[in-house]
Amino acid sequence: MTPQSGILPPANGHALFTLFRRRLGRRADARLKALLASVSDRIIHLQGEDPQASGVIAFGPHVWPELYSSKPALLRDFPSISGAIHPAPASEVDVLLHLRGERYDLLHEFADQLSAEMSEWLDVIETVHGFRYRDARDLTGFVDGTENPVGEERAEVALLADGDWAGGSYIHLQRYVHRMEQWKKLPVRQQEAVIGRTKDTNEELPDEDRPHTAHISRVIIEEDGEELAMLRHSMPYGSPGGDKGLYFISYCKTPVVFEKMLTRMVAPTSDGRVDHMLNFTRAVTGAAFFAPSIEQLKQLQK
Numbered sequence: 001m002t003p004q005s006g007i008l009p010p011a012n013g014h015a016l017f018t019l020f021r022r023r024l025g026r027r028a029d030a031r032l033k034a035l036l037a038s039v040s041d042r043i044i045h046l047q048g049e050d051p052q053a054s055g056v057i058a059f060g061p062h063v064w065p066e067l068y069s070s071k072p073a074l075l076r077d078f079p080s081i082s083g084a085i086h087p088a089p090a091s092e093v094d095v096l097l098h099l100r101g102e103r104y105d106l107l108h109e110f111a112d113q114l115s116a117e118m119s120e121w122l123d124v125i126e127t128v129h130g131f132r133y134r135d136a137r138d139l140t141g142f143v144d145g146t147e148n149p150v151g152e153e154r155a156e157v158a159l160l161a162d163g164d165w166a167g168g169s170y171i172h173l174q175r176y177v178h179r180m181e182q183w184k185k186l187p188v189r190q191q192e193a194v195i196g197r198t199k200d201t202n203e204e205l206p207d208e209d210r211p212h213t214a215h216i217s218r219v220i221i222e223e224d225g226e227e228l229a230m231l232r233h234s235m236p237y238g239s240p241g242g243d244k245g246l247y248f249i250s251y252c253k254t255p256v257v258f259e260k261m262l263t264r265m266v267a268p269t270s271d272g273r274v275d276h277m278l279n280f281t282r283a284v285t286g287a288a289f290f291a292p293s294i295e296q297l298k299q300l301q302k
């Protein structure tokens with residue numbers, strides 16, 4: 001089974017995230033299904049102009065039953081975390097279009113055209129341009145994506161290996177708005193303690209110097225001698241003078257990894273601690289999806 005093109009490649013200079021919600025009373029019919037199924041071929045066409053272009057279309061748990069007669073076993077709502085002391089809101093979203101590439105103009109054109117064609121059924125909830133900031137840094141100034149899996153590990157981590165939904169991937173996304181004013185006031189040494197890595201040289205702080213409340217201390221979770229892993233394609237976004245932050249997105253063969261990491265970030269239930277990074281940023285949207293393989297996507301037009 002072939003994964004959709006936007007899952008495995010390394011980071012690009014641009015991304016475009018478009019979230020759609022079903023219009024009231026509009027069910028997915030054959031015409032909408034044919035449009036959704038066309039996305040992978042349209043991306044191949046896009047690659048004629050930008051060889052680095054890739055993309056993913058993915059569906060949430062509520063719209064899923066209108067598209068397919070069976071469901072990936074673990075496709076479920078964005079988690080609602082009991083005991084959370086930081087916000088992790090879930091948004092009502094049905095479809096995600098995640099485009100990546102080096103030519104933002106082409107991504108814009110693609111998403112604009114597809115949104116117009118699908119507007120009879122789907123409303124656009126938000127559309128956000130993610131961009132590479134300096135040497136792949138988050139707007140906090142820290143390099144993001146360093147510990148992503150590499151080589152063959154990317155597919156092992158991100159894709160279901162077998163069963164009906166092989167080649168597919170569970171996706172979680174959250175839009176974070178950074179409190180840049182507060183963050184900039186924090187001395188670099190303290191910023192490093194919040195993230196758990198050095199800023200300039202991007203090295204992990206040694207265990208003895210890394211607080212349990214550092215971001216990476218919250219998301220490094222060892223089970224049976226192995227670290228839980230996900231593939232992240234998060235990108236900075238925002239407007240000068242306006243909201244800005246990180247558009248977080250993860251791909252994984254199971255939703256459980258994101259759920260466990262987020263729980264350790266927002267709820268002091270495991271060891272009495274939460275992620276101190278969340279004093280400087282807050283999630284304003286959240287959604288969960290499954291991206292079917294290209295073969296399963298094309299089934300939609302049969």
Ligand code: HEM
Nearest residue numbers: 138142143144145146147176216219246248258261262281
């Ligand atoms: C690592 C930033 C949200 C999971 C990192 C790193 C940075 C970072 C700077 C270190 C470099 C790297 O390995 O990529 C952020 C920011 C976030 C955010 C600014 C939101 C505002 C999340 C969320 C999750 C997550 C919501 C999962 C639920 C991870 C993982 C690592 C990581 C798994 C790698 C840890 C390791 O193995 O060392 N993040 N992150 N992050 N983050 Fe985040």
